[in-house]
Amino acid sequence: xxEQAISDTNNVKQLAFQExxxxxxxxxxxxxxxxxxSAAEYKFAKVMKQRTDVEEDxxxxxxEHIRYKEEHDKFRSELPIIQAECSDLxxxxxxxxxxxxxxxxxxxxxxxxxxxxxxxRDQLEIERDNAIHNMESLKKxxxxxxxxxxxxxxxxxxxxxxxxATCSFDPSKKxxxxxxxxxxxxxxxHMEVAIRMLPNDGIQAQLMFEHQVEILxxxxxxxxxxxxxxxxxxxxxxxxxxxxxSLETAWPAGGExxxxxx
Numbered sequence: 001x002x003e004q005a006i007s008d009t010n011n012v013k014q015l016a017f018q019e020x021x022x023x024x025x026x027x028x029x030x031x032x033x034x035x036x037x038s039a040a041e042y043k044f045a046k047v048m049k050q051r052t053d054v055e056e057d058x059x060x061x062x063x064e065h066i067r068y069k070e071e072h073d074k075f076r077s078e079l080p081i082i083q084a085e086c087s088d089l090x091x092x093x094x095x096x097x098x099x100x101x102x103x104x105x106x107x108x109x110x111x112x113x114x115x116x117x118x119x120x121r122d123q124l125e126i127e128r129d130n131a132i133h134n135m136e137s138l139k140k141x142x143x144x145x146x147x148x149x150x151x152x153x154x155x156x157x158x159x160x161x162x163x164x165a166t167c168s169f170d171p172s173k174k175x176x177x178x179x180x181x182x183x184x185x186x187x188x189x190h191m192e193v194a195i196r197m198l199p200n201d202g203i204q205a206q207l208m209f210e211h212q213v214e215i216l217x218x219x220x221x222x223x224x225x226x227x228x229x230x231x232x233x234x235x236x237x238x239x240x241x242x243x244x245x246s247l248e249t250a251w252p253a254g255g256e257x258x259x260x261x262x
Contacts, residue, residue: 154213154217154227154228155228155230156229157188157229157230159231159233161188162231162238165186165187165193165195166195169197175194179199180196180198180199181196181197181198182196182197183196185241188229192241193228193239193240193241194240194242195231195237195238195239196237196238196239197234197235197236198212198235198236198237200235206235209235209237212237213227213230225239225240226239
C-alpha cells in the first residue's frame with residue numbers, strides 16, 4: 001500500500017506538472033495572440049489613417065480642381081475685357097509717346113530759355129556789382145563830406161540827440177516854419193537851443209545843407225548868431241536860443257529896426 005500511495009503521489013505530481021506546463025503554454029499562446037491582435041489593430045489603424053489621408057488628399061485635389069476650373073472660367077470670361085484694356089493701353093502708350101516728345105521739345109525750349117535767363121542774370125549781377133561799387137563810392141564820398149562838415153568848425157550832434165532835444169519833434173516845440181525849413185526849440189544838455197531843420201528834398205536838400213554850413217562856417221559878424229553845432233543825419237543846424245524873438249518881430253512894418261546892439 002505504501003508503494004501504491006507513493007506511486008499515486010507521483011502520478012498526481014506528474015499530472016500537476018503537466019497541467020502547469022499546459023497552463024504556461026496556454027498563457028504563452030494567449031500572450032502571443034494578444035500581441036498579434038495588438039499588431040493587427042495597429043496595422044488596421046495605420047491602414048485606416050492612410051485611407052483617411054488618401055481620402056482627404058483626394059478631397060483637397062477635387063476642391064483645387066473645382067477652384068482651378070472656376071478661375072479658368074473666370075479668366076475666359078474676363079479675356080475680352082483684358083483684350084479691350086490692352087487695346088486702350090496701347091492707345092495710351094502712343095499718346096504718352098507723343099506727349100513725351102512734346103515734353104522733350106518743351107524741355108529743350110525751357111533749357112534754352114534758362115540759358116538766356118542765366119545770361120541775363122549774369123549781366124544783372126555785373127550791373128548789381130557795378131551799382132554796389134558806385135554806391136560804396138558814393139557812401140565813401142558822403143562820409144568824407146559829412147566828415148568835412150563835422151570837422152573842427154562845428155560840433156556834431158546825432159539824430160538821437162536832436163530827437164531827444166525836440167521831444168521827438170513835438171509840434172508844440174516848433175517855433176518857426178518857412179521855405180527854408182522848420183525851427184524847433186529844445187534842450188541840448190543844459191543849454192536851450194533853436195534847431196533849424198532844412199526841408200527834405202532829396203539830394204538838393206543835402207547840397208543846400210552842405211552849402212549853408214560852408215557859408216556859416218565862414219561868417220563872422222557880431223549881429224549874426226553863429227551855429228553851435230550841426231546834425232548831418234537830420235540836416236539840422238543848432239543855434240543858441242535867443243529870447244528876444246525873431247527878426248520879423250524886431251523889425252516893424254514901415255519903421256526903423258528896434259534891434260538893440262551890444
